[in-house]
Amino acid sequence: MKKDNIIxxxxxxxxxxxxxxxxxxxxxxxxxxxxxxxxxxxxAAMNSNGEQLREQIKKAKELTDxxxxxxxxxxxxxxxxxxxxxxxxxVAIVTTGAGNPAKYMERLKEAGVKVICVVAGVALAVxxxxxxxxxxxxxxxxxxxxxxxxxxxxxxxxxxDAVGIPVIAAGGIADGRGMAAAYMLGAQGVQMGTRxxxxxxxxxxxxxxxxxxAANDHDTxxxxxxxxxxxxxxxxxxxxxxxxxxSDPNTTPQELxxxxxxxxxxxxxxxDVQNGSCMCGQIAGLVKSENTCAEIVHGICEEADALxxxxxxx
Numbered sequence: 001m002k003k004d005n006i007i008x009x010x011x012x013x014x015x016x017x018x019x020x021x022x023x024x025x026x027x028x029x030x031x032x033x034x035x036x037x038x039x040x041x042x043x044a045a046m047n048s049n050g051e052q053l054r055e056q057i058k059k060a061k062e063l064t065d066x067x068x069x070x071x072x073x074x075x076x077x078x079x080x081x082x083x084x085x086x087x088x089x090x091v092a093i094v095t096t097g098a099g100n101p102a103k104y105m106e107r108l109k110e111a112g113v114k115v116i117c118v119v120a121g122v123a124l125a126v127x128x129x130x131x132x133x134x135x136x137x138x139x140x141x142x143x144x145x146x147x148x149x150x151x152x153x154x155x156x157x158x159x160x161d162a163v164g165i166p167v168i169a170a171g172g173i174a175d176g177r178g179m180a181a182a183y184m185l186g187a188q189g190v191q192m193g194t195r196x197x198x199x200x201x202x203x204x205x206x207x208x209x210x211x212x213x214a215a216n217d218h219d220t221x222x223x224x225x226x227x228x229x230x231x232x233x234x235x236x237x238x239x240x241x242x243x244x245x246x247s248d249p250n251t252t253p254q255e256l257x258x259x260x261x262x263x264x265x266x267x268x269x270x271x272d273v274q275n276g277s278c279m280c281g282q283i284a285g286l287v288k289s290e291n292t293c294a295e296i297v298h299g300i301c302e303e304a305d306a307l308x309x310x311x312x313x314x
Contacts, residue, residue, distance in 0.1 A: 006166050007189035010134060011093055011114065012067045014038030015301045017179075018137070018168060019293075020193030021071020021095055022145065022279070023047075024268040025204050028056045030293070032063030033201035037294040041068045042095060050081030057089045067092045069116075074099025087111035095137060098146065105131045116168070118191075120148025125159045125167075133165060137191050140171030144194050144281040147171075147222060147232050153185070160186030174283040176303020183308065194281040195300075198290045205271030208278055211236075215284035227256055234278040238263060 007016040017039035019026065023046035031041030041064070043056050053070070060068050070091050072082055075098045083104045086094055094108060097118040108115050109132055117128035118137040125136045138159040140152025148155075152171040160167045169182035170191035179190050196202055198209045211234055223242045224231045233239055242259055245251045260277065267276025291299070 005188060007135065007168065010166070011040055013040050015297050016168075016189030017297050017300065018042065018095075018189060018191040019196050020143075020145075020170070020191055021045075021069075021097070022193050022197075023073070024264050025193075025197065025202065026071065027203055028059035028063060030196065030199065030202050031068045032060045033199065033293040034196065034297065035060075035064045035066040035068045037292075037297040038066075039293070039297045040093065041293075042071045043068065044071050044073070045076065045078075045082045045086075046073055047076045047078060048082070049078045050085045053078075053082050054085045054089060057085065057091060069093035069095060071095045071097065072101070072104075073097060074101055074104075079104075083107060086113060101128075101133075102131050105133075118170070119159070120155070121150065122155075122158050122162045125163050129163045129165050135166040135168060135188075136163065137168045137170050138187070139191070140169075141222075141232075142172030142282040143170055144220070144232050144284075145279040147230055152182075156182065156185040156187050172281060172283045174281075174286045174300075176300050176305075176307055178283070179300050179304035180307040183304070190300075192296075192300075194283055195287055195296055196293070197280065198287055199293050199296060200290050201293050204268045205273075207271035207273045208267050209290065211273045211278055212280055212284050212287055213289065215280065215287075217282070217285040219284060220280055220282050224256070224260070227253055231260075231277070231279065232281065234273075234280045234284065236276075236278060237274040238277060 005016045015038040019034040021042040021044045023044045026044035031043045034041035093114045095116045114134045116135045117133045119125045138156045141147045156169045166188040168189040169187035173190045174195040222230045222232045263277035266272040267278045
């Protein structure tokens with residue numbers, strides 16, 4: 001899983017492991033640590049304005065001399081500023097999500113930025129390739145945060161068959177077994193979010209980390225389907241109340257939006273894991289310890305290599 005891999009050559013990294021661009025989680029410190037470990041770290045632009053994002057980019061540059069990227073949330077009210085800052089700061093790579101990147105593709109490519117689109121369906125992957133994306137992340141519904149409807153197992157091979165650019169698998173991957181499976185499905189790399197929540201360099205509140213470590217296989221829930229943007233998170237008081245309100249026909253979309261506003265920040269930064277949204281994937285049940293980013297990246301690749309070699313020689 002090293003530099004002869006197409007993703008590694010394309011992005012200038014050592015291991016084909018990308019850290020998810022998680023809002024209120026993926027900051028300069030985590031991104032730099034993943035990049036220093038040989039993977040690709042990402043800073044979440046989320047709803048940051050241009051100067052806030054620039055500050056994070058500059059901080060990452062101080063912490064690593066390796067390639068790192070920015071995740072652009074296309075629905076952000078500051079997306080124009082974010083794109084401009086990415087170009088001005090010569091960020092090497094961006095991943096895009098929560099919208100259509102067509103408006104910004106040429107500007108990013110002209111600035112020398114490699115664009116990777118996160119997609120939840122085959123049609124979106126085909127569209128991304130036509131727009132000039134260098135790769136796509138096929139993200140299954142097992143992932144944390146905003147999710148689609150198709151599982152990773154079903155989505156990845158269909159996307160692989162539909163496009164000619166490299167495919168990175170995401171959703172339900174936290175160890176070498178998941179990475180090896182992704183390769184068997186045709187992916188050329190993996191993106192992980194949940195596994196990095198408990199990285200020692202991850203700056204989220206310890207309460208959030210502890211809740212992830214304590215989770216089992218059925219401790220996540222998807223809410224927000226009626227709003228058109230479903231979210232997977234760990235079960236808690238907030239999700240129970242949200243689910244109850246969502247099933248009440250008298251609840252307005254505005255009420256639901258208000259319930260969700262600021263919920264991720266409360267969990268990730270304030271440590272309120274009962275009234276905040278602890279976004280997390282179904283694979284949380286496999287995450288049982290805090291490790292450095294280097295231990296996570298190297299461990300998953302070494303395990304995947306060993307598994308693939310074992311079955312190749314069987």
